Amino acid sequence: MKILILSFYYPPDIGPGPLRAKSIAETLKNIKFKEKVEIDVFTTMPNRYGSIKTTAPKLEQISNLSIHRFKIPAHKNGMIDQSFSFLRFAFSVLVSSRNQNWDIIIATSSRLMTASLGAYIAYKKKAKLYLDIRDLFVDTISQVLSNKISILIIPPLKIVEKITFSSANKINIVSEGFLKYILNYLPISRITTFPNGIDSKYISDKRFYQKFNDPIRITYAGNIGDGQGLHKIIPKIAKTFGDKISFKIIGDGSKKKFLIEEIKNNKIFNVEFHKPISRDKLIKIYNHSDILFLHLNEFNAFKKVLPSKIFDYALTNKPILAGVSGYASDFLKKNLPGVEIFRPCDITNMKIAFEKILNGPNFYDRKNFRIKFNRQSIIQKFCKNVLSL
Numbered sequence: 001m002k003i004l005i006l007s008f009y010y011p012p013d014i015g016p017g018p019l020r021a022k023s024i025a026e027t028l029k030n031i032k033f034k035e036k037v038e039i040d041v042f043t044t045m046p047n048r049y050g051s052i053k054t055t056a057p058k059l060e061q062i063s064n065l066s067i068h069r070f071k072i073p074a075h076k077n078g079m080i081d082q083s084f085s086f087l088r089f090a091f092s093v094l095v096s097s098r099n100q101n102w103d104i105i106i107a108t109s110s111r112l113m114t115a116s117l118g119a120y121i122a123y124k125k126k127a128k129l130y131l132d133i134r135d136l137f138v139d140t141i142s143q144v145l146s147n148k149i150s151i152l153i154i155p156p157l158k159i160v161e162k163i164t165f166s167s168a169n170k171i172n173i174v175s176e177g178f179l180k181y182i183l184n185y186l187p188i189s190r191i192t193t194f195p196n197g198i199d200s201k202y203i204s205d206k207r208f209y210q211k212f213n214d215p216i217r218i219t220y221a222g223n224i225g226d227g228q229g230l231h232k233i234i235p236k237i238a239k240t241f242g243d244k245i246s247f248k249i250i251g252d253g254s255k256k257k258f259l260i261e262e263i264k265n266n267k268i269f270n271v272e273f274h275k276p277i278s279r280d281k282l283i284k285i286y287n288h289s290d291i292l293f294l295h296l297n298e299f300n301a302f303k304k305v306l307p308s309k310i311f312d313y314a315l316t317n318k319p320i321l322a323g324v325s326g327y328a329s330d331f332l333k334k335n336l337p338g339v340e341i342f343r344p345c346d347i348t349n350m351k352i353a354f355e356k357i358l359n360g361p362n363f364y365d366r367k368n369f370r371i372k373f374n375r376q377s378i379i380q381k382f383c384k385n386v387l388s389l
Contacts, residue, residue, distance in 0.1 A: 003028060003039045003386075004102040004127075006118045008089060008111075010043035010067065012054045014276055015223075016196055016308035017134065021108050023379045024132070029065040031383060040102070041067040042093050047074070047085065049252040049276045068096060079141075082111075090117050101125050104389055108132035112157070116164045123167065128389040131168045132382075136181055136304060137161075143299040144226045161185075169389055172382060177304035177327030194382040196308040197375030202283050202315045212290045212362055215246040215270070218321070219289040221282055222309050224253035229297030229345060231259045233323060236347040238268045241354075247271040247293075250285065279312075286316045291357060295323040298344040306331055311373060317364045319357045323350060335372070338364030 005028075007021035025041050046054040060067040070092035072085040090113070105127050107118025115131050122129035138157045142150055165171060165185035172192045173182055182191055224230055230249070238247055247270055249259075256273070263271050277285075286292060292313045296302040303326025310332065313320050320339040322332060323346075332339045338361075340353035 001033070001035060001037045001104075002100075002102040003037065003104045003106065004097075004118075004121070005039065005041045006093070006105065006107040006109075006114055006121075007041065007043050008086065008109075008114050009048050010041060010069070012056050013044075013046045013048040014278065015048055017108070017110060018048065019199075020132070020134070020196065020379075023375060024106065024108065024383065025065055025067070027376075027379045027383045028386075029063060031387075037064055039065045040100075041065070042096065043067065043069055044085075044089055045069045045071045047072060070096075086111075086113050093117060093121070097121055097125075102127050104128045104130060104386060106130045106132065106386060108134065110135040110137065112137040112161060112164065116160050119164045119167045129168045129170075130386045130389060131165070131171045132174075133165075133171055133178065133182070134174050136178055136301060139181060139304070140227065140299070140301040143301050170385065172385070174308075175304060175306035175327055176331075177306065181304065192382075192385055194378050194385070195306060195373065196311050197373045197378045198311050198314060198370045199279075199375050200370065202279060203370060204283055204287055204316050212358065215244055216358075217246050217248065217288065217290045218293050219248045219250070219285060219291070220293040220295070221250040221285070221312070222307075224249070224251050224256040224259060226255060227297055227302065228253070228255075228295055230295060231255050231262055232297065232345045233295055233347065233350070234259060234271060235262045235266055235268060237350065238263070238271050239266060240347060240351065241270075243270060245270060248274065248285070248289070250274045250282065251276050282312070283315060286313070286318060289318060290362065291354075292316070292318050292320045293322075294320060296325075296328065296344055298325075302344075303327060310336065311375075314366050314369055314373075317366055319360065319362060319364065321350070321353060321357060336369050337366060 005025050009018040011018045011022050028039050046056055056069055058069050070089055072088045102125055105118045105122040107115045109115035119129055138161050142154050170190050171182055171186055172194050174195045176193050260273060294309055306328055314336060322339055322341050323344045325344060329341050332341060340356045342349040342353040
């Protein structure tokens with residue numbers, strides 16, 4: 001049996017996408033099969049963040065797992081330059097797959113195109129198609145882009161989305177908030193929900209402080225783009241609380257430069273920026289923080305998502321300040337202790353949530369959450385579902 005995994009990102013790239021792809025590949029590699037199994041991963045050379053220069057081998061062979069990395073043009077997380085980078089990736093994948101066949105194609109995709117590439121290869125090779133959908137790309141950009149641009153590009157993208165999703169034998173979604181949307185293309189019997197999860201090796205229960213620091217240390221780590229909307233809330237928070245807080249932002253993205261300019265123009269001195277770093281280093285920073293910050297922009301599309309950052313923050317027992325709504329809000333209230341939620345981009349509501357954290361404990365027991373959302377357990381079930389094809 002031969003399996004192909006398509007993922008635009010793969011370690012040593014950092015972020016939830018690469019980590020998920022690696023978890024799927026290594027879990028499949030370690031499953032004991034009766035017959036011989038070969039697993040190919042088609043991905044890119046590290047490119048997730050232009051600020052990080054990382055190298056990796058073009059071909060990496062680990063037992064029955066072969067990781068093929070294709071070089072693509074550099075990009076700055078913009079829509080146009082990322083589109084060109086993907087076209088180069090797609091061309092390389094199609095050339096490399098020309099004389100090969102697979103039984104199952106797995107495409108883990110946040111921006112639709114990797115899923116569409118997987119659908120095309122599955123059609124050409126007469127293989128089973130399993131899509132792992134991490135974001136509703138068309139739904140999201142239809143609200144982020146201006147009306148003039150949306151009128152031009154959304155209709156053709158909707159056609160691509162329909163063909164891609166409808167051709168899948170099974171679709172997994174990382175958020176139950178996606179379910180209603182996906183039901184437009186597939187019956188519920190062919191849809192599963194295996195979310196992101198907790199990596200137990202990174203769990204930290206250390207108590208570094210018995211009380212909050214002065215100033216209070218708030219940390220955000222992750223992407224800095226339209227989806228997170230940090231440029232709409234961070235300057236307000238920093239100006240409102242002044243020297244009472246110290247805000248650390250770790251990451252990169254299309255809105256980072258804009259956010260830095262906003263901070264400088266408003267003469268704000270309690271916000272510092274850092275390049276993306278490895279998870280090992282991130283955990284240390286989380287542990288030396290007082291509050292971990294999470295925020296999504298105020299678009300309806302983001303009411304469906306479940307940020308992977310939730311699972312990263314839950315590795316610690318620190319209080320979490322979350323500007324989210326919709327499914328993410330419901331999920332946090334139901335599952336994760338120690339989270340105060342405020343309406344996205346609403347500084348008045350945020351102040352109320354912030355005060356609640358200050359008046360509460362600075363350490364929360366999240367053992368049950370970690371057991372329920374253990375990544376290894378989730379991906380094991382995911383892979384068994386793939387192999388049911």
